[in-house]
Amino acid sequence: MTDTTDIAALRPAERVKLGFVTDDNTGGHYVAECEECGQIFPSQTCDGGEQIADSGDYGDCYCPHCGFIDPLECDNANLVWNVQQLKIINLTSQLEAERQRADVAEGELRSEVMKNLLATDCMRKAHRKIAEMEGEQVPVAAGTIEKCSPDVYAKGVSACLVDIPKEKAEVICRGISAASGVAVDWHYVGGRVHIKAMRVTAPQKPVVLLPPAYEKSADFTEYHQGWNACRNYMLAEAKEVGGIVKYGE
Structure with a gap:
């Protein structure tokens, strides 16, 4: 009613x-x-x-x-009623058509937003790759926010340039640093791992504990090459400043 x-x-x-x-x-x-x-x-x-x-x-x-x-x-009251009903039906149809167009437009907008997000993510990855290729300081271990030590990056001397995964580079740097007491770190240059170390300087003769070297064998890899290169650098620096070298086992 x-x-x-x-x-x-x-x-x-x-x-x-x-x-x-x-x-x-x-x-x-x-x-x-x-x-x-x-x-x-x-x-x-x-x-x-x-x-x-x-x-x-x-x-x-x-x-x-x-x-x-x-x-x-x-x-004719019935005719008047029917005319009004037809107007209502037409308006309802127009409203439904507008809703459908709005749903399509919203779907297209969502799709465009997702494309833009993906493009942004790709751009970030590209910039990161470029940064690695150009030798910028990048995280030194997967899943961390650590970066190449600013002192080592700016003042360190190049020890070697090797093509090894960053996880192995991190193991080498931490191992050499722990064994010798000299700060060693790495960053990317041209897509390869560039290992640098601080110079051995001290007012008195320093004592450098040198880790053992890897012997060349059938399974000798660039990992072992990088380790030996860092070890040789430590040995040369220690001798240059007249340090006392102790060979670790």
Whole structure:
């Protein structure tokens, strides 16, 4: 059942503006039907009908769709109902179409956002790779935020340049540092591991504990080459400053 309370509460001017017609047989605006084009519409939408000067008469009204003079009041309530239902159906269809277009646009936007995120991630990886190729300080061990020691990077002397994984480079640097007491670290240069070490300097003769070297054999790799290169550097530096070398086992 339709609730007419809200309609009755509207002021006359509001009812006219919203397209309502008089429904209490007191005169006023009505539902018109054009005999020429067959359109159904509220009479307040007709063209013309203004008062003629001070005569008290009114001019002719014209159908807003085809201009036919003085369209009559529609006395077919079922037709009026059907016309309104058709308008509701059309508006509902338009609303659903707009919702579907909005869903498609949202999906396209989400897809574009994902593409941009992937592109951003690829750019970050590319910049990281370039940084490695150019020898910038990069993490020295997987899964950590540590970087090549700034002192070693800026002041250290090159020990060797080898093509080994960064995890092995980290093992070499930490092992040599722990065994000799000299700061050793690495960074990438041209995609290869560049190992550097601080110079051995001391006011008195330093004691350098030198780790054992790897013997060349069938399984000798660049890992062993890098280890031996760092060891040889430590030995040369210790001898240069007159240090006491102790060979570790």
